[in-house]
Amino acid sequence: MRSSLLMAIALLSVVSLPHCMRVTDGIEVDVAYQPKATPAQIRTDMEYRVALERALIVLGKVELIRCDNFVVDLWELIAPARARAHLGDTPTSLGVPLVIDLMESVGTPQFAGTMKPPPGRYCGIRVLGMPADPDAVGLGDENLDMMQHSVLITGHVVDTTSGEDTRLIARIWEVLDCEMLFDRPLVFDSPVLENVSIQIDHTKWFDGIDFALQDSDAVQQQITENVRSSLRAVLPNTKDEL
Amino acid sequence: MIAALVAPLWVAAEASACGTCSVGDPTLTVVGFEQPKANRVRTSAALRHRSDSIGETEVDRLTLSEQRMELAGAYSPTDRFSLSLMMPLVHRLITEVNLAEASIWAPGDLDFRMRGVIWRDRKFAPQHLVSLIGGLEFPTSSIEYDQDGVPLPLEFQAGTGSWDPIVGASYTMFSDPWSVYVSSIAIFPTKGIADTQASKSFRQTVLGQYQPWKFLAFQLGAEFRIDGPGYIAGVRDPNTGGHITYGTLGIIGLPHEKIMVHATAALPIVQRLDGTHREGFAFTAGLVYEI
Numbered sequence: 001m002r003s004s005l006l007m008a009i010a011l012l013s014v015v016s017l018p019h020c021m022r023v024t025d026g027i028e029v030d031v032a033y034q035p036k037a038t039p040a041q042i043r044t045d046m047e048y049r050v051a052l053e054r055a056l057i058v059l060g061k062v063e064l065i066r067c068d069n070f071v072v073d074l075w076e077l078i079a080p081a082r083a084r085a086h087l088g089d090t091p092t093s094l095g096v097p098l099v100i101d102l103m104e105s106v107g108t109p110q111f112a113g114t115m116k117p118p119p120g121r122y123c124g125i126r127v128l129g130m131p132a133d134p135d136a137v138g139l140g141d142e143n144l145d146m147m148q149h150s151v152l153i154t155g156h157v158v159d160t161t162s163g164e165d166t167r168l169i170a171r172i173w174e175v176l177d178c179e180m181l182f183d184r185p186l187v188f189d190s191p192v193l194e195n196v197s198i199q200i201d202h203t204k205w206f207d208g209i210d211f212a213l214q215d216s217d218a219v220q221q222q223i224t225e226n227v228r229s230s231l232r233a234v235l236p237n238t239k240d241e242l
Numbered sequence: 243m244i245a246a247l248v249a250p251l252w253v254a255a256e257a258s259a260c261g262t263c264s265v266g267d268p269t270l271t272v273v274g275f276e277q278p279k280a281n282r283v284r285t286s287a288a289l290r291h292r293s294d295s296i297g298e299t300e301v302d303r304l305t306l307s308e309q310r311m312e313l314a315g316a317y318s319p320t321d322r323f324s325l326s327l328m329m330p331l332v333h334r335l336i337t338e339v340n341l342a343e344a345s346i347w348a349p350g351d352l353d354f355r356m357r358g359v360i361w362r363d364r365k366f367a368p369q370h371l372v373s374l375i376g377g378l379e380f381p382t383s384s385i386e387y388d389q390d391g392v393p394l395p396l397e398f399q400a401g402t403g404s405w406d407p408i409v410g411a412s413y414t415m416f417s418d419p420w421s422v423y424v425s426s427i428a429i430f431p432t433k434g435i436a437d438t439q440a441s442k443s444f445r446q447t448v449l450g451q452y453q454p455w456k457f458l459a460f461q462l463g464a465e466f467r468i469d470g471p472g473y474i475a476g477v478r479d480p481n482t483g484g485h486i487t488y489g490t491l492g493i494i495g496l497p498h499e500k501i502m503v504h505a506t507a508a509l510p511i512v513q514r515l516d517g518t519h520r521e522g523f524a525f526t527a528g529l530v531y532e533i
Contacts, residue, residue, distance in 0.1 A: 019348030019384050019400075026342030090301055091339045116340035118300045191341050 027188045028116055031062055031094060031125075032109035034234075035102050035200040041158075045207040050168065052155040055102035055202060057227070058146050060130040060175075062112060062198075063093040067123035067185050092117045097130065099138035099146050102202050109197060122186040125196060125233045129176030150176055151227055157211045166211060170223045180233035197234045204230050270451075270459045270494040272504050272530060275414065275423050277371065278318040278359055288312045288528030296395050296481045296519050300339055303518075306398050307335045310350065312528075322359040327352065329382070332400040344388070351401030352380040355408065369416050375427065377408035385436035393436065396472040396479050397519060402440035406431040419459075423449040441469035441482050449490070461492035465508065471516070481517035486510055488524070502530040 042050040089095050094113040129150040132139050139146060146152060151172040158165050186194055205226045209219055271277070276284065290310040297303035314328035330350035337343050355377035362368035383401030386394050396402075410427035425447045431440035449463035465488040472482035492506035508524040515521065 019346065019386070021347075021386065022345045023389060024343045024345075026338055026340035028340065092300075116338065116342065118339040119341065 024191065025193070026116060026191045027119065027194075028114050028192075029064065029186070029194045029196055030114050031112040031196050031198065033059060033098065033100060033112055033200060034107070034109040034197050035100060035105040036203055037107040038102055038105050039203065042203050042206060043160075044209065046210050047160045048206065048209070048211055049158040049160055050155055050206050051158070052103060052153065054152060054154040056099060056143055056146055056149070056152045057102065057129060057200070057202075058097050058099050058132045058136065058150055059112070059198075060097040060128040061093055061095055061126075062115075062128075063126045064115060064117055064122045064186075065124040065126055065179065066092075067121040089113065089115070091115065092122075097132050097136035099132050099136050099143055100200070101138070101143065102200070112198075117188060119188050119190075122182075122188070124179060124181040125198070127178045127180070127198060127231060129172075129178065129227065131173065149173060151223075153205070153223065157206075159212055162212070164212070168211075170220050172220070172224050172227065174224070176224070176228055178228050178231045180231060182233055182235055184235065186235070195236050197236075199232045199234055201230045201232070202227075270453060270496055270502055270504075271421075271423075272494070272502075272528070275449075276316070276324075277368065277414070277416075278321055278324040278357065280318060280321050282318040282324070283316070283533040284530055285315045285533065286313075286528055286530040288314070288526055290524065290526045292524040293522035294397055294520070295522070296397060296517070297339075298518055303339050304395065304398065305337045307337075309333045321365070322362075324357045326355045326357075328355075329353075330400070332383075334398065334400065336394065336398060342389075346386055346400070348384060348386065348400045350383050351403070351406070352382045353408075354378050354380070357412070367416075371412075371414040371416075373412045373414070375408065375410040375412060375425070379404075379406035379408065379429070379431075381405055381435050385434065385438055393438070393474050396438060396440055396474065396482050399438075402431045402434055403436055403438060404432045404434035404440060406440070419453040421451040421453070423447065423451070423463075437475045439473040441472040443467060443469045451494075453494075457496040459494040461490065461494065461506065463490040463492070464488065464511075465490060479517075481515075481519040483517075484515035484519070485512075486515055486521055487512040500532045502532070504528050504530070 038052065038055065040051065042052070044050060092115060094115060096113065098110070098112055100110060131148055131150055132146045134147070149171055151170065153168065153170040155168045156165055157168045205223055207226060209222045211219065272286070290312065292308050294306040294308070295303060310330050310332045312328050312330045314326060316324055316326035318324040329352050332348055332350045334346045335343060336346070355375060357373050357375050359371050359373045361372040363370045379402065381403045383399065383403050385399060385403050388394055407430050408427060410425060412423065412425035415422040427445045429443045431442065433439055444467070446466040447463065449461055451459050451461045453459035466485065468485040469483050472479045487510070488508040489511045490506055490508045492504060494502060494504040496502050505527040510521050513520060
């Protein structure tokens, strides 16, 4: 009798237990884009002044690069970058493209998302500039043309020596594969929250260009290279050298 | 439901029953495998551990470590019929690829079973028993969701959260010091409380037991399970379905005439589960008290 009652009480206790859940965050990497503030005019290293009217870039997939994954990295270096409709996030990548209007930039970071990578050593980050897809963040009626462009720039270039004013239009359609190394590896072996800031210095996009001498193809090619090299991955305790 | 849970135990309190030997056979059996004997009452507590993983390594893998405490009682009103109730309390530790963890305590599904002996070779100390099994799992568990509000995979839930009828049959042979237990069970889950539809499941158990001494027995067996697809909100959970076979090794001891202890290890030997689902080692240890 006594044992049966005890058993009944035990069973009832189990039935009446409310469910209880405790969640512990794991390894998380917040990624933000941080474009420089856009000045009224950009002075280039070849003594031109560029006044921008539109300057937009679409940044698509962002992916952490493992330090010890040489084979995969080598393959990714060899294989041509491909534009794809975004596939969604993975633990080491963010898949939703973001349209950044650099004319509205005042130097504040723009949150891209949070990656949840597995433990390991990560030496860098890879960003793909690519045309936006219809559900890209920041895509609106005013910038629908970014579905055909990775980078779009319009404005005027003034030659400071001659005073000549020329129209500037740069349309980059190709996928820009930007691989950046951190100044120190990110080593994850336990739950932690890390931040990676991808700085964009578009004030350097027109350096090395002699607008008076170079044709539009050469200008566009140089801008493309400059866009690639203007991105820099910065960790929280890294000194900002921009 | 609570009344159903308590009733057999209440009846048991009024019953008088002798110990393990009273059934005319000294075979040590865990709850559910025993010979029905009028007014026989047994209670048990068991701890089960199992591990499971779903998803691709370093992509979307979730691993599960589950510990389940099962409290059960069985009562035989006649020599041919027994009733049992089992209530699990389940702890699950779910780990994501980025080491994020969710620790969940929750009740599982209450399991009620009836077993009727439809044929036996003789009345006292039968050597061959054929039984039919019927039962029902009650939706006492709840469906859990991850941090983003997405339901956890069905395989990681504490129960199905649905009314699940159970039908089956079993054959038991007692031939001291040997015994064999074979059972076939099918579970037919209905639609769950959170628009879930757990897999239909067929389970086959084959167990051989050798008992060299009255107080100790060894078991060797196999458990086969084949599942159909499961659905969450009408969408198939890709990691449900398929079949798996476990090899089992167990030991049963009788430290006291009314107390039996048992432990069983189960290792998957054939896994053909759908999706990216892999089950791991399982272990059960328990205690049975003969009232």
